[in-house]
Amino acid sequence: MADRAQGGCTAFEGVRRIASGGLGVVALRVKEVLDRGEAAPVLIFDDVTSELIEVDFRGTAEDVLGRVEDRGSGDTPAAPTPAVAPRGPGRPKLGVVAREVTLLPRHWDWLNEQPGGASVALRKLVEAARRVNEGRDRVRRAEESAYRFMSAMAGNFPGFEEATRALFAKAPERLEALIRDWPEDIRIHVTRLVRATLESPPDALGVEK
Numbered sequence: 001m002a003d004r005a006q007g008g009c010t011a012f013e014g015v016r017r018i019a020s021g022g023l024g025v026v027a028l029r030v031k032e033v034l035d036r037g038e039a040a041p042v043l044i045f046d047d048v049t050s051e052l053i054e055v056d057f058r059g060t061a062e063d064v065l066g067r068v069e070d071r072g073s074g075d076t077p078a079a080p081t082p083a084v085a086p087r088g089p090g091r092p093k094l095g096v097v098a099r100e101v102t103l104l105p106r107h108w109d110w111l112n113e114q115p116g117g118a119s120v121a122l123r124k125l126v127e128a129a130r131r132v133n134e135g136r137d138r139v140r141r142a143e144e145s146a147y148r149f150m151s152a153m154a155g156n157f158p159g160f161e162e163a164t165r166a167l168f169a170k171a172p173e174r175l176e177a178l179i180r181d182w183p184e185d186i187r188i189h190v191t192r193l194v195r196a197t198l199e200s201p202p203d204a205l206g207v208e209k
Contacts, residue, residue, distance in 0.1 A: 008047035012153065014040030015183035020047070024068050027055050031064050043152065049141075050149040050193065139197050143168060146193035154190070157182050167194060 010020040011030050019029035023044075030042055034057055044053040056067050101122070103111070114121035146167055154160055159178040166175035172194050179187050 009044050009053055010047055010189065011042060011044045012185065013038055013042050015153070015186050016040075017185035017189065018042070023053065023055070024065055027057075027064055027068050028061055030055070031057055031061050045149060045152075048145065050145040050152075052152070142193065142197040146190060146197060149193055150190055153186050154179075154182060157186075167197070170197065172198065 008021065009023050009026050011018050011026050013033055018033055019026040026044060030044065033042060044055065045051070046053055055064065057064055108118065111118035111121045147164060150160065150164060150167070154163075157179075158181070163175050163178040166172075166178060175194060176191065179190055182190070
């Protein structure tokens with residue numbers, strides 16, 4: 001689950017958008033809606049990932065806001081630190097995490113021949129791959145976010161399956177046509193998320209420059 005106190009998020013009461021902004025502001029608005037006893041379910045989505053954000057709405061508005069602020073300041077209990085294998089001789093390098101990597105013998109032979117050894121060569125390869133695939137990775141994450149929101153809020157709407165196919169086919173005009181009759185706030189939010197899938201360099205979308 002997303003767990004950001006200051007990042008952007010959007011809350012929906014049924015199919016109606018009721019608030020957008022920082023989690024503290026949105027949580028207070030949702031608290032007002034819940035205290036009125038509205039029957040429609042209320043969900044809060046992270047604006048970037050579309051993951052659901054859980055908030056404890058028990059108590060007063062001040063109680064809710066206090067818990068949100070505590071979460072943002074890191075006062076909540078930290079997750080257990082995973083066990084790390086004992087290090088061998090030598091000075092440890094800060095920020096380096098040791099994990100098992102399985103390769104064929106010829107891969108290890110090549111890596112060990114590189115300046116700095118296998119670890120340095122692997123780090124360089126990973127950084128190079130990250131740079132090359134940055135645009136594609138950004139598009140993939142944006143598509144996953146749009147699909148996550150659509151599945152949660154529009155899974156039973158007419159045209160949902162065709163709309164998801166249009167999303168992954170990178171056909172925004174067809175998608176917009178398919179969701180034209182969806183509730184306005186849902187349609188607007190989906191359109192915003194889909195737009196993020198197009199905000200990458202042409203090569204990231206598999207298009208010739």
